[in-house]
Amino acid sequence: MTPVRTAALAAVVVTLSATAATIAMAPAASAAVNPGTYTVTNVGSGKCVDAASAATANATVVQQYTCNGTAAQSWTFTATDSGYFQIGAAAATTQVWDVTNVSTADAAPIQLWAYGGGSNQQWQPVDEGNGHYHFLNRNSGKCLDVPSASTADSVQLQQYTCNGTAAQSFSLSGGGTTPPPPPPGGTPDFGPNVSVFDPSMSASTIQNKLNSVFNAQQTAQFGTARTALLFTPGTYNVDANIGYYEEVAGLGLTPGQVTINGQVHVEADWDGGNATQNFWRDAEGLTINPPGGTNTWAVSQADPLRRVQVNGNLKLDDGGWSSGGFLADSRVTGQVQSGSQQQWLSRNDTIGSWNGQNWNMVFSGVQGAPGNTFPNPPYTTINNTAVIAEKPYLYIDGSGNYSVFVPALRTNSSGTSWANGNPAGTSLPMSGFYIVKPGDTASTINAALTAGKNLIVTPGIYHLNQTLNVTRPDTVVLGLGIATFVPDNGVTAISVGDVNGVKIAGLLIDAGTTNSQTLVQVGPSGSSADHSADPTVLSDVHFRIGGATVGKATQSLVINSNNAITDDTWLWRADHGNGGTVGWGTNTAQNGLIVNGNNVTAYGLFAEHYQQYQTIWNGQGGKTIFYQSEMPYDVPNQGSYMNGSTNGFASYKVGNNVTSHEAWGLGVYCFFSANTSVNNYHAFEAPQNGNVKFHDIMDISLGNSGSITHVINDTGAQTPTNTTPVDIVSYP
Numbered sequence: 099m100t101p102v103r104t105a106a107l108a109a110v111v112v113t114l115s116a117t118a119a120t121i122a123m124a125p126a127a128s129a130a131v132n133p134g135t136y137t138v139t140n141v142g143s144g145k146c147v148d149a150a151s152a153a154t155a156n157a158t159v160v161q162q163y164t165c166n167g168t169a170a171q172s173w174t175f176t177a178t179d180s181g182y183f184q185i186g187a188a189a190a191t192t193q194v195w196d197v198t199n200v201s202t203a204d205a206a207p208i209q210l211w212a213y214g215g216g217s218n219q220q221w222q223p224v225d226e227g228n229g230h231y232h233f234l235n236r237n238s239g240k241c242l243d244v245p246s247a248s249t250a251d252s253v254q255l256q257q258y259t260c261n262g263t264a265a266q267s268f269s270l271s272g273g274g275t276t277p278p279p280p281p282p283g284g285t286p287d288f289g290p291n292v293s294v295f296d297p298s299m300s301a302s303t304i305q306n307k308l309n310s311v312f313n314a315q316q317t318a319q320f321g322t323a324r325t326a327l328l329f330t331p332g333t334y335n336v337d338a339n340i341g342y343y344e345e346v347a348g349l350g351l352t353p354g355q356v357t358i359n360g361q362v363h364v365e366a367d368w369d370g371g372n373a374t375q376n377f378w379r380d381a382e383g384l385t386i387n388p389p390g391g392t393n394t395w396a397v398s399q400a401d402p403l404r405r406v407q408v409n410g411n412l413k414l415d416d417g418g419w420s421s422g423g424f425l426a427d428s429r430v431t432g433q434v435q436s437g438s439q440q441q442w443l444s445r446n447d448t449i450g451s452w453n454g455q456n457w458n459m460v461f462s463g464v465q466g467a468p469g470n471t472f473p474n475p476p477y478t479t480i481n482n483t484a485v486i487a488e489k490p491y492l493y494i495d496g497s498g499n500y501s502v503f504v505p506a507l508r509t510n511s512s513g514t515s516w517a518n519g520n521p522a523g524t525s526l527p528m529s530g531f532y533i534v535k536p537g538d539t540a541s542t543i544n545a546a547l548t549a550g551k552n553l554i555v556t557p558g559i560y561h562l563n564q565t566l567n568v569t570r571p572d573t574v575v576l577g578l579g580i581a582t583f584v585p586d587n588g589v590t591a592i593s594v595g596d597v598n599g600v601k602i603a604g605l606l607i608d609a610g611t612t613n614s615q616t617l618v619q620v621g622p623s624g625s626s627a628d629h630s631a632d633p634t635v636l637s638d639v640h641f642r643i644g645g646a647t648v649g650k651a652t653q654s655l656v657i658n659s660n661n662a663i664t665d666d667t668w669l670w671r672a673d674h675g676n677g678g679t680v681g682w683g684t685n686t687a688q689n690g691l692i693v694n695g696n697n698v699t700a701y702g703l704f705a706e707h708y709q710q711y712q713t714i715w716n717g718q719g720g721k722t723i724f725y726q727s728e729m730p731y732d733v734p735n736q737g738s739y740m741n742g743s744t745n746g747f748a749s750y751k752v753g754n755n756v757t758s759h760e761a762w763g764l765g766v767y768c769f770f771s772a773n774t775s776v777n778n779y780h781a782f783e784a785p786q787n788g789n790v791k792f793h794d795i796m797d798i799s800l801g802n803s804g805s806i807t808h809v810i811n812d813t814g815a816q817t818p819t820n821t822t823p824v825d826i827v828s829y830p
Contacts, residue, residue, distance in 0.1 A: 131223045131231070132385065132407050132429065133519045134354025135174045135188050136272045139165060141230055142264030143249040146171040149210060150252070154190035158210040159254045162244055172272075175223075175354075177518045182220040182236050184213050194219050195242075197257055202238040205245070208255040223270075225431070230267045232260060241266040272333050272357065286500055286528055289535035291325050291557035291579055294349075297332030305336045315341030317368045319375060320646040320676050324557030326579035329384070330494055331355040338362045340379045343557070343580040345604075348383035349494045351503060352516045353407045353429075357385045363394045364401065371418030373438075374398050377668075378580050378606065380638065381406060383491060391432065397423045399668040399704050399726075400606075400640045404428065404489060405516070414439045414454075422726045424666045424702045427488050427514050441765050443702045443724035445665075446483055448513050457796060457823050460724040460763035462701065463512040472794035473825035478763035480723065482510045485699060486663065488521070489603045489637035490576050492554070495525060502526045502552070502574060504601060507632070526552065526574065534581075540564040547573070555581040555605065562591055568602075569595040572632070577604035588612040596625035596659050599632035607641045609649030613686070617641055617651050621659030625695060629661040640668040644685025645675030653689045654708075660695045660717075664703065667691070671707040673731045682709075682732045682772075693717045700725075705749070707731060710741070716753035725750060725764035732772045739776060745807070746778030757787055764795040768817065770804030782810035784829075792829040798822065 138147040140162055148163035152170035165171060172188035173195075186194040187210060196211035197218040213219055217237035224232050233242035235257050243258035247265040260266060285294050295304050311325050319342055326345045327338070337360040338346045348356030362381050366373040373396040385407045386393050393408050395401070396416035407429045414420060415437030422441045425434075429448045436442055436454030444459075449466040452459070455475040461467035463483035470479040488505035495501050505515055506522040515521040532546035536558040543566055546553065550570060557579025563586050568575065575592075583605060585591040591607050591614070594600050600620075607617045618641075620634055641654040654669045669690030672680050679685060690705035690712045697719040705712035706728040713727070727749040733739040741747045749766040752759050766781035781797035784790050797806045799817035806817045809826050817824055 131175065131183075131225075131270065132354040132516070133175055133177050133183075133352055134272070134357075134385075135172055136270040137165070137167075137171055138173055139269045139271070140244050140265070141267040141269060142247050143244060145249070145251065147173065147255065147268070149187055154187045154193045154210060156193070156209075156211050158193070160195055160208040160210060161252050161254050162248075163251050178220050179518065182222045184219055185221055186213065195221060197235055197237060200237060201257075202240070204240065204258050205256050206238075208242065208257065226267060230269050232262075232266045233268065234260070242268070286533060287535070288326075288533060288554075288578070289556040289558070291323075291536070292328060293326070294328045294330065295334065296330040297334065301335045304334060308336060308338050311344060312339045312341045315344050318342045319377070322559055324559065324579045324581060326557050328492070329356045329358070333357040333359065335359045338381075340364050340381060343378050345380040345382070345557075345579045346384070347381065347491070349492060349500075350383060351493050351495070351520055353383055353385050353405050356383060357387065359387045359389075361388045361393050362386050362406070363388075364397050365394060366396045366416040366418055366420075369418075371416045373416050373418060373420040376401060376420075378640070380404075380580065380604070382489075383493070385409065392435075395423070396420055399423070399670070400638075402426065402638050402666050405491070405514075408432070411435060413437065414442065422704060426666070427516070429514055429517075441724070441726045441763075443763075445701055445723070446486065446488075446508075446511060446514060448517065457798065458763050458765045458794065462723050465513045470794075472763075472827060473796070473823075476794070476796075476823075476825070478794040480762060482512050483508070483701075483723075484721065485509050485633075486511065486665065486701070487601070487633070487635050488515050489665065490574050490601050492576070492578070500528050502528075502531065502554070502576060504574060531574075534560070536560075540566060552576075554578065557581055559584060559608075561586050561610075562589060563587055565590045566592045567595075568592065568600055569597065571597040572599035573601070575600075575602045575605070577606075580604070580606050582606040582608050584608045584610050585614050585617065586610045586612065588614050590614060590616050590619055592618045593622075594618075594620045594634060594659070596621040596627050598629050598634075600634040601637070602635075602639055603637040605639050607639070607654070608646060609641075609643045609651040609654075609685075609687070611648050611650065613650035613652065615651075616653045616656050618655050620655075620657045620662050621695060623658055623694070625658040625660065627660065629659060630697065633661040633663050634659055635663045635665060636667065637665045638667075639664070641670065641690070643671040643687040644679045645670075645672030646679065647676070648679050648684055650686050652687065653692055654687065655690065656692045656694070657698055657717075658694045660697055662695055662698045664691075664698075664700045666702040667700070668704040669706070669708075669712070670704075671709070671730065673707050673728075680732070682730075682734055682738065689714055693720055696720075699723070709739075710747045711751045712747075712749040714751050714753065715759060716756065718756060718758050720752075720756075720759045722761040723763065725761065725766075727765070728767045728769060729778055731769055733770050733776045735773050736776050739778075744779050746776070748778075748780050748783035750782045752784035752790055754785055756785060756790060758789040759784070760791045760793075761795070762793045764792065765823070766797045766806070767800055768797070768804045768806050769800040774803045776804045778804070778806045780808040780811060780814075781806050784810060786811070786830065788830065790830075792826070794825075794827060795829065796823040796825045798824070
């Protein structure tokens with residue numbers, strides 16, 4: 099993605115699906131509520147739901163009372179199923195709102211009682227469309243109600259036939275658990291590039307820090323700063339505008355534990371609305387209440403949005419061009435508006451609706467996704483995600499200790515991992531981690547790995563003069579703030595053994611000036627073990643060849659282990675950068691991804707501008723869900739870009755000996771701007787075999803800059819000159 103694309107895309111007309119545009123957002127049960135701890139306020143009286151005398155014993159009266167911020171007015175919502183919650187006192191969460199005597203009658207009073215699974219103890223918050231909710235009792239179907247619409251203190255709440263009045267309408271605030279006590283040893287030393295905020299800090303102090311980081315990073319596309327801004331559980335009234343190499347994340351186990359009353363957003367103001375260069379930033383683990391009802395996330399590659407709840411709409415462009423992105427394990431209560439996004443992957447999300455189309459929108463395990471209608475509109479919808487383990491993350495547990503949560507493997511899943519409360523997985527104590535900080539060397543990092551430690555890599559740029567060797571099963575390497583490894587002297591940055599369950603996440607691998615044969619290798623050549631029960635997963639691991647400095651690497655990522663998973667990976671040979679860092683003979687790189695292992699799965703695979711095949715898939719049983727690729731811009735002439743007697747190299751090649759492979763939602767672009775006469779014979783190359791299958795694939799020539807003769811093998815027409823995709827629904 100580059101400034102020269104501006105001319106190429108001038109002819110692109112972004113269209114919206116008439117079908118998607120007219121989808122009405124039906125009110126959904128608990129549409130803006132996720133598990134967490136809230137204050138509940140009646141709209142009619144302005145008073146808070148309260149436990150009388152701050153008691154938690156059985157038969158305690160549930161009443162309304164002047165809001166006072168005490169624990170008696172703090173209620174923990176724990177999901178049961180089908181949108182219902184048990185709503186308990188935060189100080190004793192199993193003492194819950196209970197309809198006395200399991201009554202179904204009007205005026206039956208509400209009390210606290212030990213939760214026993216009764217339907218009279220379960221409530222469904224129903225969004226009224228204006229930020230307010232009414233609460234339906236599962237047993238009676240009647241609403242939580244303030245008797246006679248009273249505004250007095252100490253009035254016991256009741257159930258009553260739902261009537262739409264303000265006496266039955268409530269607002270929620272908070273959304274986080276009561277902030278846990280400080281960790282016994284204090285906040286770990288995360289080094290100089292991590293800031294940790296807590297609710298006791300003034301909003302102005304936090305906002306000033308957010309602003310100063312953004313102002314420094316807004317245009318620093320190839321800068322050296324790296325920053326993580328972390329929020330402990332609680333509620334914050336701030337606006338987080340995110341710049342380059344910046345991560346904003348909540349430290350709760352679930353998104354509901356950290357609420358931002360404001361946007362957590364990415365804009366393209368610095369480039370006139372053009373978001374095709376908005377790379378390398380991250381937001382995770384937050385509930386976002388955007389003023390005005392819409393949160394903007396105008397990005398292209400390497401900008402994951404994970405484990406967030408957006409109470410409102412999510413807009414994916416900023417009025418100009420945008421080119422690809424990734425939303426996972428998230429909930430958007432309103433509408434996702436894709437705008438100019440050319441391609442997009444949503445995985446394991448829940449959305450109110452989707453509006454927009456361009457070339458290929460892919461949905462895997464997304465509740466609320468549009469149906470599969472490729473190419474008109476170009477939606478590729480897979481109902482369930484076959485196998486995934488979500489990205490590990492830092493959080494503060496209920497005892498106030500910092501820990502790292504490693505989500506469990508999910509199979510045939512849809513929706514978020516936290517839809518029914520706390521996600522399944524394993525919590526790892528900080529005692530098991532070595533915290534890598536600026537000044538650490540490859541030697542100190544390897545010593546920690548040898549000693550059996552996991553790694554938290556704090557924001558910074560780390561030059562490696564030796565390979566980091568990850569050989570222990572289930573090792574976690576978690577980067578914060580786009581932590582960056584640069585291999586020097588031609589070494590491989592990271593080598594993973596053929597072992598179970600390694601998790602590598604949140605890293606940028608930036609090629610060094612001396613050519614590396616491989617930047618990251620998962621499993622040695624010839625790896626053969628079965629890791630299906632506990633696969634290695636790479637989440638938000640991105641690669642760059644050139645741009646910041648001259649970079650060289652023959653291959654970026656080689657996967658030899660079986661059953662490995664990649665989840666949001668951008669492999670980029672830079673097409674622009676700092677002066678003198680890019681060019682056909684300068685930042686050299688043959689291939690982005692090479693897969694030799696069997697049963698490997700890739701979600702959200704972006705591979706661009708490599709000088710031969712972008713992706714080579716030699717393993718059996720491979721699966722790709724979403725692929726976006728551009729061929730190199732800077733081919734000087736056809737003679738420099740020949741695969742034997744064939745013009746150019748396919749972007750995506752399935753090896754000649756492969757007999758089983760399947761891929762969904764793939765797009766390949768050409769923009770041979772250095773020489774517009776250059777031709778690539780085909781975008782995809784695969785053996786002719788009924789078990790090698792492609793679904794919903796396309797290629798395109800941007801702005802009449804070169805051509806692609808066929809989409810896959812000898813199938814598909816040559817790319818037209820008017821920036822129009824050539825689509826194939828199914829191959830063979």
